[in-house]
Amino acid sequence: xxxxxxxxLMEKIEKKIxxxxxxxxxxxxERELVKMYGISRSTVRLALNDLEERGIIYRLHGKGTxxxxxFIDQPNLGNMYSFSSQMSTExxxxxxxxxxxxxxxxxxxxxxxxxxxxxxKAYELRRLRLSEGEPFMYSRTYLPINxxxxxxxxxxxxxxxxxxxxxxxxxxxxLAFEDVQAVNLGQEKAELLHVKTGAASLxxxxxxxxxxxxxxxxxxxxxxxxxxxxxxxxxx
Numbered sequence: 001x002x003x004x005x006x007x008x009l010m011e012k013i014e015k016k017i018x019x020x021x022x023x024x025x026x027x028x029x030e031r032e033l034v035k036m037y038g039i040s041r042s043t044v045r046l047a048l049n050d051l052e053e054r055g056i057i058y059r060l061h062g063k064g065t066x067x068x069x070x071f072i073d074q075p076n077l078g079n080m081y082s083f084s085s086q087m088s089t090e091x092x093x094x095x096x097x098x099x100x101x102x103x104x105x106x107x108x109x110x111x112x113x114x115x116x117x118x119x120x121k122a123y124e125l126r127r128l129r130l131s132e133g134e135p136f137m138y139s140r141t142y143l144p145i146n147x148x149x150x151x152x153x154x155x156x157x158x159x160x161x162x163x164x165x166x167x168x169x170x171x172x173x174x175l176a177f178e179d180v181q182a183v184n185l186g187q188e189k190a191e192l193l194h195v196k197t198g199a200a201s202l203x204x205x206x207x208x209x210x211x212x213x214x215x216x217x218x219x220x221x222x223x224x225x226x227x228x229x230x231x232x233x234x235x236x
Contacts, residue, residue, distance in 0.1 A: 005039055006046035012037070013047060014056060017067050023227070027057065027065045095133070096160070099126040101153045106142050113207050113218040114144050121145045125156065128192060135193045136228070139221040147171065147216050171216050175209040185222065193224050200225030 013027070021027070028036065033044045048065060051057045059065050106114070106122050114122060122142045129137040141161065143151060148169055155164045165171040183203045190197045201222045208217040 006043045006050070009033070009037055009039060009043060010047040010050050013051060017056060021067045023067055025067045026063075027067065029064060095130045097128040097130060098153060098156050099128060101125050101151070101156065103145060110142050110218055114142060114215050116144060123148060123151050125161070135224075137221050137223045138189055138192050139219050141217060141219040143217055147214075165216070172211050173208045173216070174211050176206055177209075178204055178206045180204050182225070183222070189222055193222070195224060195226070202228055 030044050122144045125141040128135050184198045185201045187197045204221040206219045210216045
């Protein structure tokens with residue numbers, strides 16, 4: 001069965017967004033799209049409505065339709081977010097720069113998140129997540145030493161964090177709890193993310209649980225406010 005016309009148009013617009021358009025760039029008007037593709041205005045509206053629902057575009061009343069920034073897209077709150085998967089889905093080239101890995105006693109709040117006893121140590125991993133070489137996210141991840149003994153930077157340079165968790169330590173992430181808040185970046189983090197001091201950012205705290213109901217990771221992430229919108233759908 002062939003796709004309905006509006007789906008064909010939707011796919012064409014989505015391809016242009018991936019290949020040509022920039023975030024926040026204005027799209028052709030409905031009338032222009034009708035002329036460009038030789039289809040009805042109702043078909044154009046159906047395609048744009050679908051793209052808007054998926055967060056790929058956004059509309060401003062009286063101004064037009066624009067390409068959305070990158071979304072931290074949670075179709076369901078039970079789904080695990082993956083930066084690499086999200087970027088790949090959008091046709092981008094994601095990379096990770098591991099900045100440092102050190103063993104330390106985490107601050108009290110983080111120790112509590114990981115159920116660590118007083119004085120118990122965890123690895124702190126600092127990373128930059130990039131797309132097409134441009135920094136999008138800065139994160140600090142804490143990993144209990146009793147679950148991840150002898151963790152090495154060389155492991156993380158050869159595989160993803162979750163790949164190392166699964167292959168080397170047999171740890172499987174099955175659940176994550178996240179909270180998100182808007183913050184302004186200080187000078188150090190702003191420089192890392194190539195933005196001005198005070199720029200808007202999303203701060204995401206994430207605790208990951210394994211299949212034995214044990215917390216195995218706590219990550220604090222700063223995501224550039226000009227690149228990300230956090231969106232989720234909930235089902236009753």
